[in-house]
Amino acid sequence: MLLIYCPYCEEERSELEFRHGGDAHIARPTNIADISDAEFEDYFFLRDNPKGLIFERWRHIHGCGRFFNAARDTVSDKFYMSYKAGEPKPYIPGVSPASEKPLSENVGETYEATEGTAK
Amino acid sequence: MADHALRKAPLAGRHGGSAGARVTPAAPATRLSLRAGADALGALSAAFGLTLPTRPKTSASAGGRHALWLGPDEWLLIDENEADLMALAAGAGVLHSAVDVSHRNTAILVSGPHAAGAIASGCPLDLGNAIFPVGAAARTVLGKIEVVAFRPGEEDYRVECWRSFSPYAFGLLSEGAEDAGL
Numbered sequence: 001m002l003l004i005y006c007p008y009c010e011e012e013r014s015e016l017e018f019r020h021g022g023d024a025h026i027a028r029p030t031n032i033a034d035i036s037d038a039e040f041e042d043y044f045f046l047r048d049n050p051k052g053l054i055f056e057r058w059r060h061i062h063g064c065g066r067f068f069n070a071a072r073d074t075v076s077d078k079f080y081m082s083y084k085a086g087e088p089k090p091y092i093p094g095v096s097p098a099s100e101k102p103l104s105e106n107v108g109e110t111y112e113a114t115e116g117t118a119k
Numbered sequence: 120m121a122d123h124a125l126r127k128a129p130l131a132g133r134h135g136g137s138a139g140a141r142v143t144p145a146a147p148a149t150r151l152s153l154r155a156g157a158d159a160l161g162a163l164s165a166a167f168g169l170t171l172p173t174r175p176k177t178s179a180s181a182g183g184r185h186a187l188w189l190g191p192d193e194w195l196l197i198d199e200n201e202a203d204l205m206a207l208a209a210g211a212g213v214l215h216s217a218v219d220v221s222h223r224n225t226a227i228l229v230s231g232p233h234a235a236g237a238i239a240s241g242c243p244l245d246l247g248n249a250i251f252p253v254g255a256a257a258r259t260v261l262g263k264i265e266v267v268a269f270r271p272g273e274e275d276y277r278v279e280c281w282r283s284f285s286p287y288a289f290g291l292l293s294e295g296a297e298d299a300g301l
Contacts, residue, residue: 001243008191009175009257011250014243016260062260064175064190 002077004058007084008066021057023047024069025089051075053097055089058082129225129285135293139233139300142292144285145226145277151196151204153186155215166211167196167204178256178269187256187269195256195267195279197226225285229292230275233299238276240295244268246276262291 002015029035029043054074059067070082071092080092130144155163157173164170169181172188179186183199196204208217229237235246241262245251256269264287267279280288 011175013259016243062265063258065193065258066190 002079004070004079005082006060006063006066007068007082008064009060013060013063017060017062019059019061021059021067024055024057049074050097053080053092053095055097057085129282130227130289133289135289136229136231136237136296137233137300138231140229140231140237140296141234142237142289142296143228143230144289145228146199147201147221148226149198149201149204149221150219150224150279151194151208152218152220153194153196153208153215154192154217155194155213156192159211159213159215162211162213163208163215166207176251176255176257178254180254180271185256185269185271187267189256189258189267195220197279223281224279225282227278227280227285227289227292228275229278229296230272231296232274233296234274234276236299237292237296238268238278240298241291242266242268246270261288264288 003012004015004018005012006018026043029039032040035043051074053071055069055071057067058070059065067085068082069085069087071080071090072078073080073095080095081090083090128144128147133144134142136142153163153171155171160171160173167184167186169179169184169186171186171194172179175188177188184202185197185199187195187197189195198204205217205219208215238261239246242259244257244259246268251257251268251270253270253273256267258265258267260266261268261278261280264280264284266288269277269279271277278288278292
């Protein structure tokens with residue numbers, strides 16, 4: 001059974017308690033009303049689906065209920081590490097990201113910025 | 120005789136388990152799903168008469184009342200004496216969210232030397248002494264349903280599940296109890 005470290009529960013728990021939440025660190029453009037359809041499509045729908053290291057959102061839905069981020073290898077399914085929502089993308093020693101999409105100039109509100117604490 | 124209604128307990132009359140792990144329905148209790156920020160904990164703790172735990176997988180108990188840590192800002196409160204927890208929460212006077220889930224949940228008590236084994240038949244949580252000592256509590260899964268596991272005593276576990284799932288949970292735990300001692 002795959003064990004995933006939850007940074008809020010501070011221990012490894014069974015994969016059965018978790019749910020995948022898509023790519024992490026996707027910044028919402030601040031000028032969302034002004035961007036073109038193509039730019040919106042790129043932000044909202046298009047993902048890289050890389051082979052290798054990926055940073056993803058996960059939710060400990062049957063545990064503490066919290067979203068957090070994890071660095072995972074899409075080939076081996078190995079979890080390199082997980083970290084709390086709101087924390088910056090970590091450096092994984094010896095592993096380079098499979099794809100690196102340049103962040104937009106207009107880095108606005110991200111999921112991570114709003115999920116850190118319940119409001 | 121339509122002038123009064125009888126409450127029917129979801130697991131009334133059921134019994135199961137084995138010599139090593141008894142499985143029994145818990146008595147009715149009042150329960151509260153509580154969400155609150157760190158700044159409200161002092162007033163809420165005073166209102167409930169126990170210190171709300173802030174460490175993962177811990178609980179606090181006082182006089183038949185238990186507060187189980189479920190998440191960084193979420194607790195499950197259980198009062199075995201059926202005290203009015205909603206009134207206590209309302210009297211705290213600080214910002215919080217409290218939902219009465221007394222009748223949404225029911226509980227199954229698993230006790231005996233093989234109690235942990237009976238629960239482990241359908242639960243991925245490590246229930247060993249080193250990582251789940253007396254007083255530990257966690258939300259997890261049991262077979263196909265979500266449950267909250269709580270360990271009030273050395274050989275006692277309380278499994279809180281949703282009322283409509285309770286026959287499934289009871290059946291699974293009873294099967295597990297029969298297998299656990301083998």
